[in-house]
Amino acid sequence: MTLQRDALTAAGCQKIFTDTISGAKTSRPGLDKALEQLRDGDTLVVWKLDRLGRSVKNLIGFTEQLDHAGVGFRSLTDQIDTTTPAGRFFFHVMASLAQMERELTAERTRAGLEAARASGRVPGRKRIMTDSKITSARKLLDAGTPAVDVAEHLGVSVPTLYRWIPASTR
Structure with missing residues (x-):
């Protein structure tokens, strides 16, 4: 400038x-x-x-x-x-x-x-929510852990958590 x-x-x-x-x-x-x-x-x-x-x-x-x-x-x-x-x-x-x-x-x-x-690669940013994180999140949410705590534990935001695990699927 x-x-x-x-x-x-x-x-x-x-x-x-x-x-x-x-x-x-x-x-x-x-x-x-x-x-x-x-x-x-x-x-x-x-x-x-x-x-x-x-x-x-x-x-x-x-x-x-x-x-x-x-x-x-x-x-x-x-x-x-x-x-x-x-x-x-x-x-x-x-x-x-x-x-x-x-x-x-x-x-x-x-x-x-x-x-x-x-060539089989997925372009763009690497997924933050891996399959293991999604499985862990489902277990924690099913056990009654608040979404805020689950998101913090996984190192993601609450909207990201809900994008991968919508409330309607639990």
Whole structure:
């Protein structure tokens, strides 16, 4: 965060707005506040293009809105400046490449998960409730031990205990 703030300050930004929310989210208070204050002739400067959005469609739509309002756009890390024709072209190319990279990553992740399943492995986090824990929990619950105590003894939360042993099955 300090690196980004320092880069924006060095670029001559007079006002700096921050968000801790992902660029994929549509509602970001810092960005919303910045947009409220932008006027014709201003330039919105971001540290990196992916801080603004995740899809080409959204990024292009966003910069077109800025353009209609007479506001320029600069991305420091990506060397994009939409106040020039070459900058606008470069923006579209970089946005397309960024989206392609995200799609390839998702595709590789899906392929890895399918390969894991095909080889008999269960992808994802290891089950916290093993068969022996479920058996122990059933015995303790049947003996009248409160669910809170059973969950604590097994090292799980009460909702996890009930997810594996619903009250209706006892």
